[in-house]
Amino acid sequence: MAQNNESEILRKLKSLCKRRGIIFPGSEIYQGFANQWDLGPLGTEMARNIRTMWWDRFVQDREAIVGLDSAIIVNPKVWQASGHVENFNDPLVDCKDCRERFRGDYLLAEELGGNFDGLPLEHISKLIAENNVCCPNCGGQLSQARKFNCMFKTHVGPVEGAGSEAYLRPETAQGIFYNFALVQQSMRLRIPFGIAQVGKAFRNEITTGNFVFRPREFEQMEIEYFCRPGTDREHFERWQEEAWEYYISLGLSAEKLRWRQHGKEELSHYSNRTVDLEYLFPWGKWGELEGIASRTDYDLKQHAALSGQKLEYEDPQTRERYVPYVVEPSFGLNRALLAILCDAYREEEVRGEKRVVLGLKTEVAACKVAVFPLSKKDKLVAVSKPLFDDIRKRWPAIPDTIGSIGKRYRRHDEIGTPYCITVDFETLDDNAATVRNRDSMQQDRVSLDRMVGYLEDKLDR
Amino acid sequence: MAQNNESEILRKLKSLCKRRGIIFPGSEIYQGFANQWDLGPLGTEMARNIRTMWWDRFVQDREAIVGLDSAIIVNPKVWQASGHVENFNDPLVDCKDCRERFRGDYLLAEELGGNFDGLPLEHISKLIAENNVCCPNCGGQLSQARKFNCMFKTHVGPVEGAGSEAYLRPETAQGIFYNFALVQQSMRLRIPFGIAQVGKAFRNEITTGNFVFRPREFEQMEIEYFCRPGTDREHFERWQEEAWEYYISLGLSAEKLRWRQHGKEELSHYSNRTVDLEYLFPWGKWGELEGIASRTDYDLKQHAALSGQKLEYEDPQTRERYVPYVVEPSFGLNRALLAILCDAYREEEVRGEKRVVLGLKTEVAACKVAVFPLSKKDKLVAVSKPLFDDIRKRWPAIPDTIGSIGKRYRRHDEIGTPYCITVDFETLDDNAATVRNRDSMQQDRVSLDRMVGYLEDKLDR
Numbered sequence: 001m002a003q004n005n006e007s008e009i010l011r012k013l014k015s016l017c018k019r020r021g022i023i024f025p026g027s028e029i030y031q032g033f034a035n036q037w038d039l040g041p042l043g044t045e046m047a048r049n050i051r052t053m054w055w056d057r058f059v060q061d062r063e064a065i066v067g068l069d070s071a072i073i074v075n076p077k078v079w080q081a082s083g084h085v086e087n088f089n090d091p092l093v094d095c096k097d098c099r100e101r102f103r104g105d106y107l108l109a110e111e112l113g114g115n116f117d118g119l120p121l122e123h124i125s126k127l128i129a130e131n132n133v134c135c136p137n138c139g140g141q142l143s144q145a146r147k148f149n150c151m152f153k154t155h156v157g158p159v160e161g162a163g164s165e166a167y168l169r170p171e172t173a174q175g176i177f178y179n180f181a182l183v184q185q186s187m188r189l190r191i192p193f194g195i196a197q198v199g200k201a202f203r204n205e206i207t208t209g210n211f212v213f214r215p216r217e218f219e220q221m222e223i224e225y226f227c228r229p230g231t232d233r234e235h236f237e238r239w240q241e242e243a244w245e246y247y248i249s250l251g252l253s254a255e256k257l258r259w260r261q262h263g264k265e266e267l268s269h270y271s272n273r274t275v276d277l278e279y280l281f282p283w284g285k286w287g288e289l290e291g292i293a294s295r296t297d298y299d300l301k302q303h304a305a306l307s308g309q310k311l312e313y314e315d316p317q318t319r320e321r322y323v324p325y326v327v328e329p330s331f332g333l334n335r336a337l338l339a340i341l342c343d344a345y346r347e348e349e350v351r352g353e354k355r356v357v358l359g360l361k362t363e364v365a366a367c368k369v370a371v372f373p374l375s376k377k378d379k380l381v382a383v384s385k386p387l388f389d390d391i392r393k394r395w396p397a398i399p400d401t402i403g404s405i406g407k408r409y410r411r412h413d414e415i416g417t418p419y420c421i422t423v424d425f426e427t428l429d430d431n432a433a434t435v436r437n438r439d440s441m442q443q444d445r446v447s448l449d450r451m452v453g454y455l456e457d458k459l460d461r
Numbered sequence: 462m463a464q465n466n467e468s469e470i471l472r473k474l475k476s477l478c479k480r481r482g483i484i485f486p487g488s489e490i491y492q493g494f495a496n497q498w499d500l501g502p503l504g505t506e507m508a509r510n511i512r513t514m515w516w517d518r519f520v521q522d523r524e525a526i527v528g529l530d531s532a533i534i535v536n537p538k539v540w541q542a543s544g545h546v547e548n549f550n551d552p553l554v555d556c557k558d559c560r561e562r563f564r565g566d567y568l569l570a571e572e573l574g575g576n577f578d579g580l581p582l583e584h585i586s587k588l589i590a591e592n593n594v595c596c597p598n599c600g601g602q603l604s605q606a607r608k609f610n611c612m613f614k615t616h617v618g619p620v621e622g623a624g625s626e627a628y629l630r631p632e633t634a635q636g637i638f639y640n641f642a643l644v645q646q647s648m649r650l651r652i653p654f655g656i657a658q659v660g661k662a663f664r665n666e667i668t669t670g671n672f673v674f675r676p677r678e679f680e681q682m683e684i685e686y687f688c689r690p691g692t693d694r695e696h697f698e699r700w701q702e703e704a705w706e707y708y709i710s711l712g713l714s715a716e717k718l719r720w721r722q723h724g725k726e727e728l729s730h731y732s733n734r735t736v737d738l739e740y741l742f743p744w745g746k747w748g749e750l751e752g753i754a755s756r757t758d759y760d761l762k763q764h765a766a767l768s769g770q771k772l773e774y775e776d777p778q779t780r781e782r783y784v785p786y787v788v789e790p791s792f793g794l795n796r797a798l799l800a801i802l803c804d805a806y807r808e809e810e811v812r813g814e815k816r817v818v819l820g821l822k823t824e825v826a827a828c829k830v831a832v833f834p835l836s837k838k839d840k841l842v843a844v845s846k847p848l849f850d851d852i853r854k855r856w857p858a859i860p861d862t863i864g865s866i867g868k869r870y871r872r873h874d875e876i877g878t879p880y881c882i883t884v885d886f887e888t889l890d891d892n893a894a895t896v897r898n899r900d901s902m903q904q905d906r907v908s909l910d911r912m913v914g915y916l917e918d919k920l921d922r
Contacts, residue, residue: 021527021647027536029639029768034617034627036535038640041527041648041656048516048528055509061853063860066482066502067509071678072661073613074497075488092619101619152534154613154629156495156677158553158562158667166495168615168629178490179499186482187502188863195502200533200661206619216617217532307490392522399524402649 009282013345014211016356017043020415022341022366023212035205037212042415043337045366045396047219050250050336051198053363054221057246058196065194065223066187070175072200073156073166081306082174082299084151084167087269090206091124092148097140103206104145107133118266121145150203152216168202173328176224177299180311184226191313191324192227192235198333212334213287219333224295226313226324232294235327236273239292243277243329247289250336251361252343256280257289270298279339289339290331297323340364344416350441358416359439362459365416368395369455372408374424376401384423387433387448391421394452395459413438419455470743474806475672477817478504481876483802483827484673496666498673503876504798506827506857508680511711511797512659514824515682518707519657526655526684527648531636533661534617534627542767543635543760545612545628548730551667552585553609558601564667565606568594579727582606611664613677629663634789636660637685638760641772645687652774652785653688653696659794673795674748680794685756687774687785693755696788697734700753704738704790708750711797712822713804717741718750731759740800750800751792758784801825805877811902819877820900823920826877829856830916833869835885837862845884848894848909852882855913856920874899880916 017023022043026036039047059065079085091104104124105116111133116124124145127133135142152168169175176183176195183195198221205216227235240259247257262274273294278286300323304311314321344358362368369391373384384399391397398417400408405422412420422434432447435454446454478484483504487497500508520526540546552565565585566577572594577585585606588594596603613629630636637644637656644656659682666677688696701720708718723735734755739747761784765772775782805819823829830852834845845860852858859878861869866883873881883895893908896915907915 018643019647021644024640024643026532027539027639028643029764029770029772030536030538033536034534036532038532038636039530040640041529041644044528044530047530060857063853067505068502069500069505069508071487071497071499071676073495073663073678075491075494077491078488148619152615152617154615156613156665158609158665175499178488179485179501182479182485182489183482183502186480202534204617204619215532217534303490309490311490392524396521 007283009342009345010211012356013282013341016345016358016414017341020411022046022415023337035209035215036217037215037334042366046340046360046364047333047337049364049366050333050340051219051221053249054246054331055196055198057249058194058223058242062194064189064192065196065225066183066189068176068179068183068195068197069199070172070179070197072169072202073154074169074175074178076166077306078174078178078303079151079167079170081302082177083269083302084170084174085149088151088170089147089149091119091121091145092206093124093128093145094143095135095137095140096143098135098138100135100137101206102136102142104128104142106207107136107142110136115263115266118262118268120265121147148206150205152202152204170203171201171330172197172199172220172222173224173295173330174299176222177311177326178303178307180226180300180303181309184313190316192225192231194223194225196221196223198222210281210283210287212338213281215334218335221331221333223329225327225329227327229297229322229325232296232325232327236292236294239327239329240275240277243290243292243331246331247277247279247336247339249361249363250340251359251364252279252339256343258286260286268293270295272296279335279342281339282342287335288332289335290329293328293330295326295328297325299326300324355410355413357413357438360416360418362418365418366396367398367412367415367417368419368459369397370408370412370417370420371397371399372405372420372422373401374405374422379428380423380425383427383448387421387423387451390452391455395455409436419458421451468744470803470806471672473817474743474802477806477819477875478802481872483507483876484798496670496676497678498676498795503827507801507821507825508794508798510825510827511794511801512680512682514710515707515792516657516659518710519655519684519703523655525650525653526657526686527644527650529637529640529644529656529658530660531633531640531658533630533663534615535630535636535639537627538767539635539639539764540612540628540631542763543638544730544763545631545635546610549612549631550608550610552580552582552606553667554585554589554606555604556596556598556601557604559596559599561596561598562667563597563603565589565603567668568597568603571597576724576727579723579729581726582608609667611666613663613665631664632662632791633658633660633681633683634685634756634791635760637683638772638787639764639768641687641761641764642770645774651777653686653692655684655686657682657684659683671742671744671748673799674742676795679796682792682794684790686788686790688788690758690783690786693757693786693788697753697755700788700790701736701738704751704753704792707792708738708740708797708800710822710824711801712820712825713740713800717804719747721747729754731756733757740796740803742800743803743806748796749793750796751790754789754791756787756789758786760787761785816871816874818874818899821877821879823879826879827857828859828873828876828878829880829920830858831869831873831878831881832858832860833866833881833883834862835866835883840889841884841886844888844909848882848884848912851913852916856916870897880919882912 021040027033276288373380482501488494834841
């Protein structure tokens with residue numbers, strides 16, 4: 001593998017993603033906007049695969065987890081109860097000279113190293129002053145840190161005013177909490193059980209960056225797992241195992257994954273224990289992929305108090321009533337995709353030429369099979385078209401007729417297509433085609449009659 | 462079938478949807494909010510089915526349509542170019558007495574009958590005055606109609622001000638237009654081709670209502686189909702056929718579907734021809750399920766002009782350059798779900814008892830098979846559990862052990878489960894179970910060894 005410095009890989013990956021239809025800079029023709037990104041055709045398929053693998057594993061294949069799809073804009077009381085109106089703040093500091101704004105805890109992390117998430121405002125201000133941290137933009141003096149609420153605000157209905165104010169949800173979790181009783185009763189669920197939701201959430205981040213690592217709009221895949229108080233610790237540990245296995249199934253390297261437990265100051269207002277599953281990103285830092293939070297009965301009790309509704313569970317055997325404890329595994333789709341791309345990207349020397357490969361797991365790859373007729377001659381098209389149609393009925397596939405076979409291989413290596421099939425003039429005689437493996441680059445001559453079976457063995461393991 | 466008045470059916474359907482975990486009133490513990498709705502566990506599965514059937518039919522199975530997943534909050538210039546900042550307005554009228562606000566065109570439709578969509582403000586004011594239309598709330602006098610922009614506004618970044626203003630997308634379409642060149646080039650697409658997107662859109666409606674027919678937050682499934690100018694009419698007609706077939710595949714009755722062409726005044730600013738596929742809802746009115754709009758080259762030209770980028774296509778054979786025309790089939794997921802539920806709902810007399818059935822297509826039903834052990838006795842559970850596990854590997858299934866078999870049938874009739882299997886004491890002798898068909902209520906005794914094959918014949922046609 002060629003030697004690269006790490007952020008160089010990120011730069012190359014961004015360029016590949018744009019060129020190959022995986023991830024586009026958002027609003028690109030208008031010079032972008034607010035670190036938003038759009039998934040291109042192949043990124044959309046990859047995200048669908050990641051989402052489906054998650055849903056199949058955690059919802060479809062289990063009796064005790066059901067899905068939910070709640071609204072993004074909900075009654076603002078939800079965010080009062082959850083504590084987000086009061087507590088969902090980032091420490092904002094401005095430069096007194098250039099007026100640029102920054103997240104105080106991130107500036108400290110850059111300058112001093114370490115993690116300053118959740119540090120109280122006065123500590124941040126003190127550390128900035130003590131360590132003489134200046135504006136990274138102009139070197140100017142920085143203000144005291146102050147609270148900035150990260151929820152996006154909007155107004156609902158034709159009158160703008162205090163009564164019409166609403167928020168874009170900053171997490172999908174609350175939709176699960178306020179629906180707890182409706183879901184439990186309608187589905188006759190018995191504890192322990194989980195409610196799962198996949199959907200967009202929005203955070204008005206002060207500082208964004210690192211490609212799709214921290215955009216202001218992102219997709220969460222969350223489970224709230226309701227259990228009997230006292231059993232939360234065992235479920236917490238089981239969910240750590242489950243989460244780890246999921247990321248391995250996506251193709252991430254175990255040696256680039258680690259658990260990190262939140263310190264006391266870093267814990268969210270609702271949690272008594274949180275661990276992050278972190279990935280070692282190519283910019284050289286560990287970043288959160290997934291968090292598991294022990295949310296206790298905080299959210300259900302808060303909603304019960306504000307709404308006056310009972311959010312309890314009655315054990316059908318013992319008739320005992322209690323407010324369940326909650327363990328929350330919270331997955332981020334964008335970050336999973338980013339980690340997968342980083343992990344899969346590699347450069348190799350092949351007979352003196354460089355090739356770039358995305359070594360994606362077949363389950364994640366957007367295109368599983370490509371079919372190349374060697375030339376656009378009618379007689380080759382007549383053979384390759386029905387073959388392609390057969391394949392496309394079973395797996396996402398792309399036909400490719402442009403450029404030399406070598407160029408077509410390179411293109412499909414770059415998007416991680418596991419198998420490329422070349423239909424050549426010999427095919428007219430032997431009724432077979434050459435299947436080339438992305439990773440080993442080995443070529444097998446496979447009879448067209450056996451082709452679907454051959455691919456089934458490789459792809460549907 | 463029992464005789465019911467039509468809005469009575471809607472009331473019953475809402476109640477069933479809440480009771481059975483299909484659709485919940487949004488923020489229900491806080492007395493709702495802004496006509497938002499949440500999909501419960503079964504509604505989430507049904508929506509997944511509708512979405513997958515759409516994606517498989519229009520994207521996965523076609524060479525010439527690719528997917529996209531663009532951001533909800535984008536550069537506000539997108540909405541300048543598209544004309545939404547200027548033109549995406551509803552006619553707002555207030556009551557001078559009670560201050561309630563209404564959509565003028567809807568008041569006219571209620572009062573006078575007919576469709577007043579897109580009528581200029583001064584005509585609406587004139588018709589309200591001429592026909593002496595009063596406030597439906599208090600009978601008070603109504604104001605002149607004035608423009609109300611239906612986009613939700615928010616602010617991005619830590620400073621609220623003119624420069625940070627942004628909108629929630631009112632349609633997914635624009636994400637496709639501003640990405641046109643990136644998609645076409647990265648995927649090497651040749652005209653005609655389509656770009657498809659499924660995602661949330663937001664409209665700050667003045668008047669909402671009719672269950673999930675017009676919420677402020679909804680899910681669109683849109684295709685922008687790019688073609689050579691002059692061929693748009695033929696593609697338009699083909700898309701009419703395709704859309705019709707899709708709704709029939711969802712199980713809607715053809716006699717409750719019709720096309721309605723937009724009149725000149727009703728046409729959107731970007732369209733020279735639009736037809737709506739309408740469904741006859743149980744409240745006695747035809748409502749739009751899907752629109753097909755001929756958007757010409759309006760959007761691409763607008764974005765090209767504002768961004769200074771070329772949004773053209775070069776024909777690889779003739780080297781001719783042109784701005785493609787666009788045909789847009791725009792589907793609404795919520796409305797599809799609502800129409801499916803309305804169409805499927807029926808009440809029947811069975812041996813003197815009423816039964817409520819959702820006669821859903823098996824492809825749409827959330828649960829395909831239920832398994833009932835006749836009693837909770839260990840020896841029955843020992844037989845029914847492995848059967849259930851076998852079935853659940855293949856199809857979404859629910860085990861149900863509570864209440865009499867008759868009650869369990871009724872419950873699964875209400876959620877549209879096509880097949881219910883009862884494991885009884887005879888099963889221990891004959892190694893067979895009773896499969897009951899939802900619609901015919903016929904019962905087949907099927908050997909457990911043949912059960913999966915039997916269900917495959919029924920479900921995987």
